[in-house]
Amino acid sequence: MTFQRIAIIGLGLLGGSVGLAVREYLPDAVTTGYDANPATRSRASERGLVQTVCNTAAEAAQTADLVIFCVPVGAMGAAAAEIAGSVQPGAIISDVGSSKESVLKALADALPDNVIIPAHPVAGTENSGPDAGFASLFRNRWCIITPPEGTDPAQVEALSGFWQALGANVEVMTPSHHDLVLAVTSHLPHLIAYTIVGTASDLEDVTQSEVIKYSAGGFRDFTRIAASDPTMWRDVFLTNKDAVLEMLQRFTEDLTALQRAIRVGDGEQLFDHFTRTRAVRRSIIEQGQDDARPDFGRSDHTGS
Amino acid sequence: MTFQRIAIIGLGLLGGSVGLAVREYLPDAVTTGYDANPATRSRASERGLVQTVCNTAAEAAQTADLVIFCVPVGAMGAAAAEIAGSVQPGAIISDVGSSKESVLKALADALPDNVIIPAHPVAGTENSGPDAGFASLFRNRWCIITPPEGTDPAQVEALSGFWQALGANVEVMTPSHHDLVLAVTSHLPHLIAYTIVGTASDLEDVTQSEVIKYSAGGFRDFTRIAASDPTMWRDVFLTNKDAVLEMLQRFTEDLTALQRAIRVGDGEQLFDHFTRTRAVRRSIIEQGQDDARPDFGRSDHTGS
Numbered sequence: 001m002t003f004q005r006i007a008i009i010g011l012g013l014l015g016g017s018v019g020l021a022v023r024e025y026l027p028d029a030v031t032t033g034y035d036a037n038p039a040t041r042s043r044a045s046e047r048g049l050v051q052t053v054c055n056t057a058a059e060a061a062q063t064a065d066l067v068i069f070c071v072p073v074g075a076m077g078a079a080a081a082e083i084a085g086s087v088q089p090g091a092i093i094s095d096v097g098s099s100k101e102s103v104l105k106a107l108a109d110a111l112p113d114n115v116i117i118p119a120h121p122v123a124g125t126e127n128s129g130p131d132a133g134f135a136s137l138f139r140n141r142w143c144i145i146t147p148p149e150g151t152d153p154a155q156v157e158a159l160s161g162f163w164q165a166l167g168a169n170v171e172v173m174t175p176s177h178h179d180l181v182l183a184v185t186s187h188l189p190h191l192i193a194y195t196i197v198g199t200a201s202d203l204e205d206v207t208q209s210e211v212i213k214y215s216a217g218g219f220r221d222f223t224r225i226a227a228s229d230p231t232m233w234r235d236v237f238l239t240n241k242d243a244v245l246e247m248l249q250r251f252t253e254d255l256t257a258l259q260r261a262i263r264v265g266d267g268e269q270l271f272d273h274f275t276r277t278r279a280v281r282r283s284i285i286e287q288g289q290d291d292a293r294p295d296f297g298r299s300d301h302t303g304s
Numbered sequence: 305m306t307f308q309r310i311a312i313i314g315l316g317l318l319g320g321s322v323g324l325a326v327r328e329y330l331p332d333a334v335t336t337g338y339d340a341n342p343a344t345r346s347r348a349s350e351r352g353l354v355q356t357v358c359n360t361a362a363e364a365a366q367t368a369d370l371v372i373f374c375v376p377v378g379a380m381g382a383a384a385a386e387i388a389g390s391v392q393p394g395a396i397i398s399d400v401g402s403s404k405e406s407v408l409k410a411l412a413d414a415l416p417d418n419v420i421i422p423a424h425p426v427a428g429t430e431n432s433g434p435d436a437g438f439a440s441l442f443r444n445r446w447c448i449i450t451p452p453e454g455t456d457p458a459q460v461e462a463l464s465g466f467w468q469a470l471g472a473n474v475e476v477m478t479p480s481h482h483d484l485v486l487a488v489t490s491h492l493p494h495l496i497a498y499t500i501v502g503t504a505s506d507l508e509d510v511t512q513s514e515v516i517k518y519s520a521g522g523f524r525d526f527t528r529i530a531a532s533d534p535t536m537w538r539d540v541f542l543t544n545k546d547a548v549l550e551m552l553q554r555f556t557e558d559l560t561a562l563q564r565a566i567r568v569g570d571g572e573q574l575f576d577h578f579t580r581t582r583a584v585r586r587s588i589i590e591q592g593q594d595d596a597r598p599d600f601g602r603s604d605h606t607g608s
Contacts, residue, residue, distance in 0.1 A: 142520070144518070181514050201581070225434040226581040252559070262541045274530075280516070280527050280530070291602040
């Protein structure tokens with residue numbers, strides 16, 4: 001079972017990248033798409049993110065055998081409601097959202113007659129909008145598929161095959177486990193980055209200009225993440241609240257312990273902690289999940 | 305006034321990069337160097353980090369008109385004591401350390417007859433050791449010079465000229481203001497990165513393997529910083545304690561406010577905060593302090 005007609009609802013970074021990746025790696029598939037923003041639809045047509053950009057979500061979805069929602073997780077329910085009554089009952093409904101329990105519920109409530117198999121490709125950049133996508137975004141990245149209990153394995157297999165065709169590695173887990181894992185590998189890092197960039201902007205005795213000039217000491221790394229789409233991230237935190245708060249509690253405890261070590265001058269504790277964290281980087285590089293070049297291969301050291 | 309004979313004490317990432325940059329951009333200068341680790345001295349010779357690798361710090365410093373200490377900030381005093389009695393009284397003593405009040409005191413205590421002008425090039429990578437350095441490390445980066453009150457302006461000018469020759473932009477400020485600025489642009493980001501990587505490593509319900517696999521969601525960015533040299537960073541936190549604890553307090557307050565917004569579901573506050581932080585990234589890129597390409601220009605999206 002493979003998908004022949006793919007509808008993409010939402011044509012920003014993720015939706016656009018899915019469309020471009022299908023064009024590149026599944027050239028026989030027919031793609032339709034829709035975005036609520038007319039300017040995005042227009043730009044999506046120009047870039048050819050999908051073969052046909054439609055004027056309604058219902059029109060984009062009506063002949064599809066796979067519908068992928070690529071909208072902020074808080075907008076999934078409303079977007080899905082727009083295709084109710086038009087989408088074929090046999091079509092599989094999926095998405096690319098960063099939280100999964102809430103999305104599964106929103107999609108299932110809006111489309112009770114369809115099979116819902118949520119998915120989350122763990123990939124992205126700090127850019128957003130219809131110009132941000134590119135076909136290779138998912139290559140060598142993981143895509144997590146979170147079918148509800150009782151889903152037909154053949155349908156899960158079909159969706160896995162779709163993402164594998166786009167270059168991703170696929171893992172299957174429950175929505176709730178996904179939400180816990182992503183709370184630590186993605187949501188908490190974003191929250192912390194957003195926080196520190198805000199803290200640095202609000203100081204009285206250090207100017208904004210100084211913060212920017214000397215950002216190469218570490219701060220600039222956080223600003224990339226803190227430049228991510230505000231709507232998307234607002235929705236992530238609101239829809240994965242429990243897991244994020246749980247991870248945040250653990251982070252705060254650990255930060256308090258290091259703060260105390262600094263206050264009392266416990267160099268040994270600091271050294272031990274900093275030595276331990278070094279190993280994690282090595283594993284990430286060994287498993288191909290980051291650029292092995294120093295400084296992510298940034299170009300500024302070459303003087304360009 | 306320009307420097308003719310430059311001694312570099314400590315031949316890791318920073319010391320090695322200074323040596324290579326002098327070779328590249330100030331080819332007429334004579335360089336000597338020393339490192340307490342015999343293996344580092346040997347590797348420094350092979351790579352030609354300095355023209356002459358000496359067996360003692362005293363030997364490396366004895367004919368120098370500029371001595372630059374490139375050792376962890378906690379080791380500055382002991383390293384400086386090793387050249388007391390050998391270094392010429394007219395030689396200027398400088399360094400590249402990340403905290404400046406404590407380093408100024410340590411160097412001045414050890415070498416009371418010399419002029420001390422501390423400096424801090426805000427540049428580096430997550431790598432360390434004699435293989436990590438490269439000549440272009442300082443290009444388009446800022447170097448902060450922190451002369452004690454009453455320093456001869458001509459000597460400050462000479463040190464500024466040295467760093468400018470290596471490609472850096474130079475700013476002069478007091479040691480205490482430096483320590484405050486760097487607490488927010490560098491020390492706090494490192495502490496937070498070290499913390500979250502530790503937190504993620506200690507979870508029971510999310511495996512280490514899952515943390516690594518799904519790190520592209522944001523976590524991997526933090527692991528780069530948290531792979532930095534443990535000795536260097538232990539010393540930074542112990543020597544810039546007050547400013548770091550002050551910034552940490554502000555960060556914790558801000559994090560608590562966002563935590564509360566998540567708990568009560570205040571989407572507007574989250575959205576406003578996330579929108580505000582986006583602008584900081586733009587300024588950093590406009591001022592040439594980071595790579596403008598998405599995702600720092602990481603190579604993994606190209607499938608390489």
